[in-house]
Amino acid sequence: xxxxxxxxxxxFSSHGPMIEGIHQGAPPPTQEQIDEESxxxxxxxxxxxxxxxxxxxxxxxxxxAAGMIAATRRVALEMFPGKERAFDLIYKPQFQRVMHAVxxxx
Numbered sequence: 001x002x003x004x005x006x007x008x009x010x011x012f013s014s015h016g017p018m019i020e021g022i023h024q025g026a027p028p029p030t031q032e033q034i035d036e037e038s039x040x041x042x043x044x045x046x047x048x049x050x051x052x053x054x055x056x057x058x059x060x061x062x063x064x065a066a067g068m069i070a071a072t073r074r075v076a077l078e079m080f081p082g083k084e085r086a087f088d089l090i091y092k093p094q095f096q097r098v099m100h101a102v103x104x105x106x
Contacts, residue, residue, distance in 0.1 A: 040079045047072055048091055055098050062103045069095045 029037075051072045055065045072095075076087050 044076055044079055047075060048094070052094060052098050055095075055102060058102050062099070065099060065103070069099075 051068050054060065055068060060068070073087055073091075076091070077084060080086070
Protein backbone atom coordinates (compact mmCIF):
# COMPACT_ATOMS: atom_id res chain seq x y z
CA UNK A 1 0.00 0.00 0.00
CA UNK A 2 1.39 3.39 -0.97
CA UNK A 3 0.92 6.31 1.40
CA UNK A 4 -0.01 9.75 -0.01
CA UNK A 5 2.73 12.39 -0.23
CA UNK A 6 2.78 15.01 2.50
CA UNK A 7 3.83 18.64 2.26
CA UNK A 8 4.97 20.83 5.13
CA UNK A 9 3.47 24.29 5.32
CA UNK A 10 5.67 26.94 6.92
CA UNK A 11 4.95 30.14 8.79
CA PHE A 12 7.18 32.92 10.00
CA SER A 13 8.71 33.35 13.40
CA SER A 14 11.37 35.51 14.91
CA HIS A 15 13.79 32.58 14.65
CA GLY A 16 13.00 31.37 11.14
CA PRO A 17 10.47 29.09 9.50
CA MET A 18 8.38 26.78 11.63
CA ILE A 19 6.29 23.85 10.49
CA GLU A 20 2.60 24.58 10.96
CA GLY A 21 1.02 21.47 9.56
CA ILE A 22 1.12 18.69 7.04
CA HIS A 23 -1.09 18.51 3.95
CA GLN A 24 -1.52 15.11 2.42
CA GLY A 25 -1.44 14.65 -1.33
CA ALA A 26 0.47 17.84 -2.11
CA PRO A 27 3.94 17.76 -3.66
CA PRO A 28 6.80 18.94 -1.46
CA PRO A 29 7.89 22.58 -1.91
CA THR A 30 10.65 23.26 -4.39
CA GLN A 31 13.97 24.72 -3.27
CA GLU A 32 12.98 27.95 -5.02
CA GLN A 33 9.77 28.16 -2.96
CA ILE A 34 11.69 27.49 0.25
CA ASP A 35 14.27 30.16 -0.64
CA GLU A 36 11.55 32.71 -1.44
CA GLU A 37 9.81 32.05 1.86
CA SER A 38 13.13 32.39 3.68
CA UNK A 39 13.63 35.81 2.03
CA UNK A 40 10.15 36.94 3.09
CA UNK A 41 10.79 35.74 6.64
CA UNK A 42 14.09 37.63 6.77
CA UNK A 43 12.43 40.82 5.45
CA UNK A 44 9.68 40.52 8.03
CA UNK A 45 12.15 40.06 10.88
CA UNK A 46 14.02 43.17 9.76
CA UNK A 47 10.78 45.16 9.52
CA UNK A 48 9.63 44.05 12.98
CA UNK A 49 13.02 44.83 14.56
CA UNK A 50 13.15 48.27 12.93
CA UNK A 51 9.63 49.00 14.18
CA UNK A 52 10.49 47.82 17.70
CA UNK A 53 13.70 49.89 17.74
CA UNK A 54 11.92 53.00 16.45
CA UNK A 55 9.21 52.73 19.11
CA UNK A 56 11.76 51.99 21.84
CA UNK A 57 13.53 55.24 20.92
CA UNK A 58 10.60 57.07 22.52
CA UNK A 59 10.44 59.83 19.89
CA UNK A 60 6.92 58.90 18.74
CA UNK A 61 3.58 59.55 20.36
CA UNK A 62 1.67 56.47 21.52
CA UNK A 63 -0.73 56.96 18.60
CA UNK A 64 2.12 57.09 16.08
CA ALA A 65 3.66 53.97 17.59
CA ALA A 66 0.31 52.14 17.42
CA GLY A 67 0.03 53.21 13.78
CA MET A 68 3.47 51.79 13.03
CA ILE A 69 2.50 48.50 14.63
CA ALA A 70 -0.71 48.35 12.59
CA ALA A 71 1.22 49.12 9.39
CA THR A 72 3.79 46.42 10.22
CA ARG A 73 0.98 43.91 10.76
CA ARG A 74 -0.62 44.85 7.42
CA VAL A 75 2.68 44.35 5.59
CA ALA A 76 3.25 41.02 7.36
CA LEU A 77 -0.20 39.80 6.32
CA GLU A 78 0.41 40.90 2.73
CA MET A 79 3.61 38.85 2.78
CA PHE A 80 1.96 35.90 4.56
CA PRO A 81 -1.80 35.94 3.83
CA GLY A 82 -3.96 34.15 6.37
CA LYS A 83 -1.32 34.18 9.11
CA GLU A 84 -3.03 36.62 11.47
CA ARG A 85 -2.91 34.15 14.35
CA ALA A 86 0.79 33.46 13.81
CA PHE A 87 1.57 37.21 13.80
CA ASP A 88 -0.47 37.73 16.96
CA LEU A 89 1.21 34.82 18.75
CA ILE A 90 4.77 35.67 17.71
CA TYR A 91 5.00 39.45 17.37
CA LYS A 92 2.09 40.98 19.29
CA PRO A 93 3.68 40.23 22.70
CA GLN A 94 6.90 41.93 21.61
CA PHE A 95 5.01 45.04 20.52
CA GLN A 96 2.98 45.02 23.75
CA ARG A 97 6.17 44.85 25.83
CA VAL A 98 7.79 47.80 24.07
CA MET A 99 4.58 49.86 24.23
CA HIS A 100 4.30 49.17 27.95
CA ALA A 101 7.97 49.98 28.56
CA VAL A 102 7.91 53.26 26.63
CA UNK A 103 4.34 54.50 27.19
CA UNK A 104 3.29 52.50 30.26
CA UNK A 105 0.44 51.04 28.18
CA UNK A 106 -0.89 47.51 28.37
